[in-house]
Amino acid sequence: MLLLNSPSHSAYFNIASEEYLLTRFPTEDIFLLYVNAPSIIVGKFQNTLAEINLDYVKEKEIKVVRRMSGGGAVYHDLGNLNFSFHTVLGEKDFGDFSYFTQPVLNMLKELGVPAELKGRNDLLVEGKKFSGNAKLARNGKMIQHGTILLHSEMEVLGEALKANPLKFLDKATKSNRGRVTNLIHYLPEDTSTDDLKKLLTAQILKTHPMAEYYDFTEEDIAGIEKLQREKYETWDWNYGFSPNYNFKKALKIPAGFIEIHLDVIHGIIEKAKIFGDFFASKPIEELESLLIGIKHEEEELVVLFANLDLTEYFGKVTAEEILAGFR
Structure with missing residues (x-):
């Protein structure tokens, strides 16, 4: 397994990196961590305009990026850690989210946080969601990725995702706006996303002791930035791809x-x-x-x-x- 820590806070770059890694390492297991500047990440099958408060998003200069996986829209900022597992398709049940969320639960258990997997793909603490997870299968590989809300700006999250449901009539996948919380309420107040990166990586090394750290090369960065420009920064992908x-x-x-x-x-x-x-x-x-x-x-x-x-x-x-x- 390769352990990667993205050098960028750009949502365009980080979402593009997940697709790039599918072809760069077609058979290698990967564990990727990244933190995005304020952005909304919408599911592949969603109507972007029906998921966001467009006026607010433009006013706050929040980036909007469509990902490759399905599921609902989520808000990212510098107080949110994102993790992404890549593995060969077929080794794990595609419908089972428990395997790749277990390291997060183990980490939090050791920190005294009573977190649990509820429903199909959400991690909760005391009934409130702090992590949503999604999956995709492509090119013989599977990606499962998720969020960890540590100290995100909840007011911004609420406003950015406050779309008017009366404006749109469609069959696109809708987001489930459940109660959410920040983990900082259950952890020492000086806990940072960098702290969580180290703790979560340590959990991965417990089950994958032969895992190796990998840094993006100049060639990797150039490839990701090319995909970013040609796809993930475009209106056609982020808005035009929306269902009718x-x-x-x-x-x-x-x-x-x-x-x-x-x-x-x-x-x-x-x-x-x-x-x-x-x-x-x-x-x-x-x-x-x-x-x-x-x-x-x-x-x-x-x-x-x-x-x-x-x-x-x-x-x-x-x-x-x-x-x-x-x-």
Whole structure:
């Protein structure tokens, strides 16, 4: 087994590194640890926009990254440690999360924390979740990865993942927003993610005494950064990959009541209908047709609206007021 500690706090880099390692070490067992700067990591089969508070995420400059595995959206920051096990597929039951969460439970037991695996893939302490886990199988290997909330900013976590469920109608996997807690409430107050890294690695060495430390080479970093640029930083992967969905939002502005309905396929607006009690000098159907074929994404809508006189469709409005109806 190889023991890796990521040198980066970039969620783009660290999520990309998991995919890179699948091909870099096709048969080797790997234990990877990383800590991300503020970011939301969404499951592969989720509708990203339905999982996040987009306005808040943009305001706080929180990165949004889609991972390869399924499951729900999670919030990462510098107070959250992430662990990732890679092994040859078939050696462990794909539906069993207990094997690779046991080192975490053993570590916490030695620290006097009464943690346990509950349900299929969550680790809890006193009924509150501090770790969510997910799996994927690809290229003959399996990855099981999970979070450990140590001293994450719970207020930010709550706001960043506070999406409006009334905006979207889809069949995408939804996140289960259970009660969560930080482990710092059960540990010495000066405990750090680096401390947990050392303790958890020590647990791994108990069962894998021949494990070796491995540092990313310059070639590895270049390969990960290439994958990061070409996939994990792109709108197409993080938003456009979302399952098809219907979007609906109503807003009241000085010009009147406006209700926007969109059918979105792979992030692209395929159908648009706009209703309301506003007054317009041009038919609203003209604007609806201009929306077809563009991304349901703020930057592209900003470009479209900048080239239009929106007062001709809605009366006395600003582009920002109309843009709010598409978030």
